[in-house]
Amino acid sequence: MDDTHTAAATRLAGGTPLTSVIDTSDAAAWTGLDLAVRELVRFRPSTPPDHARATGRRFWWKRNAPPPSPNPSCREPDEPEPAVALCHPDGRIREAALRRAAGLPAPELRPLLPLVAIRCADWAEAVREPARDLLRAAIPGVGPDTIVALAAVVLRMTRRRHGEAARTMLEAALREAPGPVLDALLTGGDRAARRLAYRIAVERRHFSPERFAAAAAADPDGVVQDICADGAVAGVGPETGDEVLAPLLRSPYSRVRAAGVTALRRAGRPGEAEAYLSDRSPMVRACARYVLRQYGIEAAPLYRALCAGAVIPPAAPLGLAECGARDDAALLWDLTEHPQPGVRAHAVAGLRVLEVTDVARLTPLLDDPAPGVVRETVTSLVPWAQRLSVPELRARLGTEHPRHVRVGAFRLLVAHGCPELREIAWSLIDDAEPKLRANSRAMLRS
Known part of the structure; x- marks a missing residue:
């Protein structure tokens, strides 16, 4: 907990609305606020207000009376009051606040749902169960404006012992959610929420293969790249055109290019894999060799031809070593004197892959420019x-x-x-x- 969270809790206790005290799209801000309110209340103890009465282990609030806050003089039934009560260190107050929140109209409840999600992982079962009942009833009606903050908090809470139940509810709701709700998560700033949303989008076939291919090719997140590439490749067949494969094959990300090269097999276009035998990525080169091998084409002769050509792709010598034989070392030794630095470097790396080491012959290369x-x-x-x-x-x-x-x-x-x-x-x-x-x-x- 830092000073920012403490300041937010203090402002919330003083009557400032939730949306003004924290960045509601940041899951860490919600969990930090929860802890800060707890510490604030703990160091500013007060007796329960007179509109609450204790019966056994529970507190029950009189009808139309607000939950407590650290400032007993604050009696206005506005949003900060139930928010503070939901974070209260006394489990009886948290439980009572959840029961009261269940009676709120939907517009008043929605801003509180991230705090309800935190209570779904509460250590006290008497708090967890009402929170889960409330979230289960409310989450199907959540719109695009609320789902980003709620999903971010739910996924963050999975790190806690009792956090999986809320995630299960969230996933079930997203599988049935309207398109705009899913789209809001796909463009949101929370990484975990975006990954989950893309997984569900692939399950639901929410986008066309072309749209998934474009997302895989452009998204910087490696997990999203894999998810979207799988969604795009699932729609590849013999009739598939460049609208799906071209974005994958042109992507700057090696894992996406590898998926595109592998999809050439399903598309019945193995000849195009030959161009990726000398890709800078070992994974892409391996996928290209796999596709060619499925059609009975051996890659080693193609590599030898590339290494003997007038213009040698830099990674071709290393590709030859990856699938060639020790007899190819003679060709690689010749390439250690090639005028292109990239060819020389990959030739040396290829000799290492072939486990061919001549110390006397390699030592002069320590002075290479x-x-x-x-x-x-x-x-x-x-x-x-x-x-x-x-x-x-x-x-x-x-x-x-x-x-x-x-x-x-x-x-x-x-x-x-x-x-x-x-x-x-x-x-x-x-x-x-x-x-x-x-x-x-x-x-x-x-």
Whole structure:
């Protein structure tokens, strides 16, 4: 709980409406308010007002009398009063507030529903059960203006021991909810609510495959990408055109492209998968090989042709290593001298995949002008660092060398574990290169 929640609780107790004291679309604001009101009331105790009478373990309010607040002088039956009572530390008061809230007209009850959802996970069974009954009766009538805040709170409360019941009610209601209610969640700001809404939208086939494909291709949330891609692919068949597949295949997100490439099999268009054999993503390349293999097309000969062509896609050497044989290492060694840095880097990575390591042949690549090539070379040489010359590695730490060469040399020296390593690290703790400073200090601490 922070000062913001405390201030919100104080303003609520003073009569300010809920919508003015918190951001009602933020689930954390609701749970923070619940805790803050509880602490506020606990440190400002008051006896129950005279319009409440105790009978056993319960409090019952006289007809038309408002629930209590921390300020006994406040007697107006407005929205802040029941909101405070729903968060009260005394379980008897929370229970009585829920029973009173059940009699409120729908327009007055709706702003309180997120607090009712919190009470559905209350530790006290006598509070939980009335809250669940109230939410179960109210949630089918919730409109787009209320569902975003309510769903966000319900999903946040699933982290608590008794929070699943409200989630079950929410999911059941959304499966039958009008389209605008579901659409409000899909465009809302709460991530968990959007994910749930998209899952239910796929179950209900709320959108066309084209709409799901467009959402998968553009949404930055990886979970939503998977959900929408599944919804789009479910509608793919032999008659499917580019209106579904094109957005998936053009997406900047690899998991979405992978779904699009896999869908080419269902669409009966395996030839188009060949263009993705050299995709920058390993997952997309694997999906392309799978689609081709389902139609009896082996990918290795296609990769060899790509690697021997005049224009070589950067990821083609690595793709060849992923499905080729150790005999392909000769072709990859030749590509370590290719003029394109991307081809050189992927050739080195491909040799590592094939478990072909020639320390003497790889060592000159530690001076490559391309950082990516040096990074892949260092990764390949780390298991063989004991075979490297410490004086040569130490010479590469000189400031006349590029940053990536110096950083790579220090990484190999650490892997080597030479006796003078601590001396080398001490010489670099004030180096002008931040990465070297950080790495040397981390090594000395360990």
